[in-house]
Amino acid sequence: MNEKERIYSFFHHRVGILATMHEKEKVMAPLLEDKLGIKVKVPKHLNTDQFGTFTRDIERMGNQLEAAKHKAEHALALTGETIGISSEGIFGPHPMFPWVAHNREIVYLVDKENKFEIFGEAVTTDTNYKQKGIKNIQEALLFCVEVGFPEHGVIVRSNNEMIKGIITKEQLEEAIHDLMKKSSQEELMIETDMRALYNPTRMKNIEAATQNLINKIYSLCESCSYPGFEVVERKKGLECGGCGLKTDLIKSEIYKCKKCGVQKEKLYPNGKQFADPGQCPFCNP
Ligand SMILES: [Zn+2]
Ligand SMILES: [Zn+2]
Known part of the structure; x- marks a missing residue:
């Protein structure tokens, strides 16, 4: 199989x-x-x-x-x-x-x-995750350019109301107009809509x-071939290539089977047997 x-x-x-x-x-x-x-x-x-x-x-x-x-x-x-x-x-x-x-x-x-x-x-x-205070539609449009609007949606909010899923310039203008009128705030918040579809x-x-x-x-267990043989622990202590002392970098990973419980230690997960002296707290304090 x-x-x-x-x-x-x-x-x-x-x-x-x-x-x-x-x-x-x-x-x-x-x-x-x-x-x-x-x-x-x-x-x-x-x-x-x-x-x-x-x-x-x-x-x-x-x-x-x-x-x-x-x-x-x-x-x-x-x-x-x-x-x-x-x-x-x-x-x-x-x-x-x-x-x-x-x-x-x-x-x-x-x-x-x-x-x-x-x-x-x-x-x-x-990610385009971002928010900003805006005083008018021009400031809102500048924000929109930075965050990839209209492919990415935005949200406008006052202190007590929020309009989500804005994806056209018309919707944006209307939202800002409405919220400013209702809240009589001078500044609104605009932010990226992080919901996946927007x-x-x-x-x-x-x-x-x-x-x-x-x-x-x-990733299958080597002993019983159950799926999901994954890392449950990472061990620090990769030795420095310059001085040979242990660093905080990962030396090995422990894999464990969810079914039979068998464990396996795999050395050097990043493909390097020694740490770069530049990342060693002794060689490069
Ligand atoms: Zn197993
Ligand atoms: Zn060192």
Whole structure:
């Protein structure tokens, strides 16, 4: 049995419920159908906003992965199916370079029949995530040019109201006009609409996270060939090529089987046996 046949023996011809109301199936379904053999369905009466929105009108439930799990479980409870799939994104300042915006997408899959769960992820600084105060339509249009409007949608908000999914100049003018009149504020906020269907840049990263999920599933246990043989621990201590002392860089990764529990340590995951002395705290303090 080759890899794909092995994976198909788990998922082929089964229905997978994709918990989205933002058209994520456009990029996710083709990959899931081809690589896993799952028949992807999107439930009609699903409200994923109850699990949190980017516009902060509803707080996210738990952390990113927990939020994704909630969505998938909710979709399964609604439909009575056994495979649930969901995605969840976060945006914000890069943890190490706070002046750069970054986006982390998670795609989660749970299979109740096989008692199997796994998530894939993609992290990128390729995002137009941004917000700005504006006083008039000219300032709004300048912002729009920077964020790739109208292919990417925007949101305009006052202190107590918000208009989402703006994708034409006319809608933008109308929204600004309305909100200024109603709120009598001199300044409104404009921001990128990060919902997948209004943000092709984000959609691309959701596709990358889906591919990562598939790669992880395709990693089979060397002992029992169960899917999802993945890294559970990373060990620091890669020796410096100059002085030979241990650095904080990763020396090995521990893989563990979800089924039989077998573990395997793989050395030098980045393909280098020694750390660059430039990254060594002793050689380059
Ligand atoms: Zn195994
Ligand atoms: Zn050194």
